[in-house]
Amino acid sequence: MVKQALYLENLKVGDTFISETYQLSADKIKSFAREFDPQVFHCDENLAEDTFFKGLAASGWxxxxxxxxxxxxxxxxAHGIIGAGGEITWxxxxxxxxxxxxxxxxxxIKPSKSKPNQALVIVECETLNQRDEVCQILTAKLLSFKKD
Known part of the structure; x- marks a missing residue:
């Protein structure tokens, strides 16, 4: 289902959006880690037991x-998710x-002073697991544009 594109004039502080779900697995964690973050706590269940994480953990990335x-x-x-910076915690x-x-x-929502057709929208994105525990908080600065 395609959702209606949201322009700047459609947004207001407090608007909340909930995503679909994504099922993680040990194989997905290890595959990603082998390519992008090859550390034992991301790549090997047995070695991960003796680390800070006390078991296999997905890379924050x-x-x-x-x-x-x-x-x-x-x-x-509208025009996609265009990032202009942010802060991330795990x-x-x-x-x-x-x-x-x-x-x-x-x-x-911070309207641009030099570009009246756009604004920076500060969005807090909480990534939660099936127990509603927060695994990541991303505070993103996203660009949004007026329809006209």
Whole structure:
């Protein structure tokens, strides 16, 4: 189902968008890690037991990539999700067999002084697991444009 594109004039502080879910697995965690973040706590269940994480954990960048997928599917900004910076934290590890979803809430809208047809929209994207535990918080600065 294609969602209606949202323009700047459609957005307001407090708007919340909930994504579909994404099922993680040990194989997905290890495959991503082998290519992008090859550390033992992301690549080997046995060696991961003796690390800070006390078991296999997804790379934070893997969680971020999943978040991006879910945000692009659930936050239908006209012209796409165009980032202009942000801050990311990982309050707890993402684990194999977690089922993730993203709750995105508009926190602030800052109209551009030099470009009246656009604004920076500050969106807090919480990536939660099946127990509603927060695995990642992304506070993103996104561009949004007026329809005209």
């Amino acid at each position: 893997h969680t971020a990539a999943i978040t991006m997928k879910l945000v692009t599917e659930s936050l239908p900004f 309050p707890q590890p993402t684990r194999s067999n977690d089922v993730l979803y993203v709750k995105s809430t508009i926190k602030e």
